[in-house]
Amino acid sequence: MMLRDIHAAIEKIGCLTFTTLDGDTMHSRIVSVCGGDEEGIYFLTMDVKPFYRQMKANPHVALCGIYPSGRKEGKNKAGQPYFRPGFFLRLTGEVREVPEEEVRARAEAGSEPHRYALEDAARYPSMKLFCVFRGKGEIFDYDFEMENRDHKLLRTRFAFGGDTVHGAGMHIDPEKCIACGECFEVCTFKAVEPGDAYRILGERCDECGSCIQVCPQEAIGLSKTL
Numbered sequence: 499m500m501l502r503d504i505h506a507a508i509e510k511i512g513c514l515t516f517t518t519l520d521g522d523t524m525h526s527r528i529v530s531v532c533g534g535d536e537e538g539i540y541f542l543t544m545d546v547k548p549f550y551r552q553m554k555a556n557p558h559v560a561l562c563g564i565y566p567s568g569r570k571e572g573k574n575k576a577g578q579p580y581f582r583p584g585f586f587l588r589l590t591g592e593v594r595e596v597p598e599e600e601v602r603a604r605a606e607a608g609s610e611p612h613r614y615a616l617e618d619a620a621r622y623p624s625m626k627l628f629c630v631f632r633g634k635g636e637i638f639d640y641d642f643e644m645e646n647r648d649h650k651l652l653r654t655r656f657a658f659g660g661d662t663v664h665g666a667g668m669h670i671d672p673e674k675c676i677a678c679g680e681c682f683e684v685c686t687f688k689a690v691e692p693g694d695a696y697r698i699l700g701e702r703c704d705e706c707g708s709c710i711q712v713c714p715q716e717a718i719g720l721s722k723t724l
């Protein structure tokens with residue numbers, strides 16, 4: 499997945515939660531992302547805010563957002579909450595403040611987020627531009643009722659700015675698997691592929707753990723975090 503795909507997903511979401519650390523305490527707030535380019539994802543805040551001070555002390559942030567809506571819209575046939583098909587994006591990364599001279603030079607060169615930052619700083623002098631220049635994350639595309647396809651999830655993991663990411667999903671040890679098919683039967687996400695040794699398709703796996711419960715060989719290992 500390319501940065502432009504991440505920008506397109508963020509553009510659809512509009513505002514995301516940004517989480518920072520203040521000492522040992524996490525703080526989240528909703529932030530409007532003002533654009534992106536080949537370097538990263540841009541957003542603004544004011545240098546008088548705790549958000550600014552937290553990022554200057556610790557540049558690690560976590561972002562999350564959902565499209566089209568996290569609203570529950572009634573119930574499905576099983577009586578569980580119904581969510582319209584969509585996706586959420588989560589990202590953990592590192593930010594840097596973009597110096598004023600760089601904002602000005604990039605704005606003059608035609609960069610839209612930098613031009614926007616310059617205009618906003620003219621209205622609010624303490625406004626500063628930040629860039630998430632390194633990060634890794636996932637787009638978790640869901641269609642739980644399988645309205646538009648024959649499986650519930652499509653998870654796409656990504657990394658940029660030199661970061662690396664692990665694949666999603668549980669793992670089957672082919673040395674231990676006896677191909678009994680129990681995991682295939684129990685998986686409602688259609689994430690298990692039969693074979694001489696069965697295999698889990700990580701991009702479809704919800705990491706629900708049902709397969710681990712039924713495997714007679716303890717052949718299924720837990721997923722890694724991003």
Ligand code: SF4
Pocket residue numbers: 667668684685686687688689690698702703704705706707708709710
């Ligand atoms: S963890 Fe859940 S979704 Fe993933 S393969 Fe096992 S049963 Fe399927």
Ligand code: SF4
Pocket residue numbers: 670674675676677678679680681682696712713714715716717718
């Ligand atoms: S339940 Fe365990 S042993 Fe059976 S097919 Fe799945 S991974 Fe292999």
